[in-house]
Amino acid sequence: VPRTPERPRGCGVVTLLTDFGLDGHHAGVLHGVILGVNPAARVVDLSHGVPPGDLAHAAWSLLWSRRFFPPGTVHVAVVDPGVGTPRRAVAASAGGQLFVGPDNGVLSFALADAGDARAVSLPVSAGPGISATFHGRDVFAPAAARLSLGTPLARLGPPLADVVRLPRPIAARRPDGAVAGEIVAVDRWGNLVTSVTADDLRRAGMGPGSVVRVGRRVIRGLRRCYGEVAPGEAAALVNSNGHLEIAVNRGRADERFAAGRGTAAVVSRR
Amino acid sequence: VPRTPERPRGCGVVTLLTDFGLDGHHAGVLHGVILGVNPAARVVDLSHGVPPGDLAHAAWSLLWSRRFFPPGTVHVAVVDPGVGTPRRAVAASAGGQLFVGPDNGVLSFALADAGDARAVSLPVSAGPGISATFHGRDVFAPAAARLSLGTPLARLGPPLADVVRLPRPIAARRPDGAVAGEIVAVDRWGNLVTSVTADDLRRAGMGPGSVVRVGRRVIRGLRRCYGEVAPGEAAALVNSNGHLEIAVNRGRADERFAAGRGTAAVVSRR
């Protein structure tokens, strides 16, 4: 795994993405475990607010975040409804970063995006010190800490060829030239993030005059930012992660359009 | 900007104050951007719980927090409903610390309080790598990281003389000697923080026997701490930021007094 020259060995960044919430001590304990193994690690809470068990939410978050972290960063994602069952545990390298989590697809968008993923299977012994219900603490955090110290991936377990992949909605070009996608995420402000990317729009020749249909509602024009429309008005724009998004300036698009994950979003020339 | 001698160059503290919430990956990504530029920065989440778009909430929080951070700290405040519009971006030094954010007033209480503010205008090019909707990630975090490395403020942009100021409620002395202010913040416990400061009270000769009126309700006496009144009783006291506050011991003053931001709060001798 490549490392930036200015980052001394062992001072790497470790990010945490979980559905633990912040009301309990579960997220904080991960910091303790990591700092116990690697006192110089920089542990960053990417988010602990993944809706409980929501693998797709976490997979998108990781995909959209990873490129803003330095080379060598170790990303830990623990959304793990199957903890303690025979589901496998995985550590992987991809795109110059490292990834650790349950083998249930939570890492798969990020791994697929990087293109050069290599994975190993983390041993999950049920021995002393390994609970059957908190592998974030007992399996994933220790593995991440070791990786942040520079331990080679291959040292953590045998190669794993068939990492579980989560189905990923991808926009499709329709015969009439339209780009047909769907809403894949709703953010804190009620903005509707679609599976349609800036690349999809470019390839289909869409531009400022294009029209977006969300369910049965129509939004005319592609904007550049929320403030380009008056407060209370809807805007379709390419968001900061390169995805088409439908927003209401200073309002909530999810409520306005009664839309959520899975709702169809179609872009056409007019 | 002065730095403490024991803090080596580049190890500075960077604080983050946003309305991003913690459920998404937006706050976490700022850590990644900053650590990518300055691997030794100490990034502190001041809060990501500013109500969406609430500039005054953030401006007060920054004002009340800054003096508890070391010299040289870089404070990033991103409450930015106008992102992508021609609003300016600003970096400033004041009181031995540095401040970065949109030029919409969010920094203005802290800058005014320090008295010696100098500001520059951050360039916001719409080039590659700069989104039109997430300047926290693409403009403010990188600027803060550079400042935390010791880059001089003047290197970040041309001087900016007329930083936008947010209107700041200040208590007034009435002809009858009373101090007339208003509620400017409600905290997590339902405590009502007013614009009346300890200085205002001292100058007006208020003391333990003074009387506070919130809307039409009366609280008799100024206390020193919540526990000085019985559980369920209301207390008026000077809070830890030097502002008059109305609280209900182990209860919620906002509900008891049906009061919120903007409600009048008047202190008189009797």
Next chain:
Amino acid sequence: VPRTPERPRGCGVVTLLTDFGLDGHHAGVLHGVILGVNPAARVVDLSHGVPPGDLAHAAWSLLWSRRFFPPGTVHVAVVDPGVGTPRRAVAASAGGQLFVGPDNGVLSFALADAGDARAVSLPVSAGPGISATFHGRDVFAPAAARLSLGTPLARLGPPLADVVRLPRPIAARRPDGAVAGEIVAVDRWGNLVTSVTADDLRRAGMGPGSVVRVGRRVIRGLRRCYGEVAPGEAAALVNSNGHLEIAVNRGRADERFAAGRGTAAVVSRR
């Protein structure tokens, strides 16, 4: 206090456990105070989501977290409804770690568990710079920062022999051989954590065929993990902190069983 050899003096971990929530700047300010005293401290948010004033919640969290942090860690717990009243402030060492907080029992489960606790009374002068309402910022964080620098405990104040202890529910063996406990915590997923420990179960000869009664409801069998029962089914298992827990796989046990803290939980052979 023992320190790991690889952790240089002053780079110690400081954890924060409070009921401040994350919407205000109160939690963030603690980081600033600590980094102002010890720029090399690693400050970890254990949680700021303790329900307001809930001492037992915080005491259990600290007990269940401490062993996952490195030797020399300084734990700060601020759940402090009596702030400003004559309640004492305490710093203590126990089990190779350090603890700081109000002397109201919030530290007592962790101190009792370690067995070798020594405590001192922190002076709480009402002088300048010490508010009467925010000792987390003005008393506890500075004391913790000094301890993290290696300042000996005895330097912080005179010995304190009679630290306040919170009543701690402990399971009891009944004449008929059953283990009678109660629910002591409900976590984010609605899981019901009981006062019955793995040791209690072992000593009473309980095993996979045992039966748990929560209020009037019966759960048959002790499981190893949530996924051992079908989604929607209830499972009793020993959780990752060694306590008997009642869960509903992908559901909420607190709602299913209309149970909460204080509800009886009894384990019997059949």
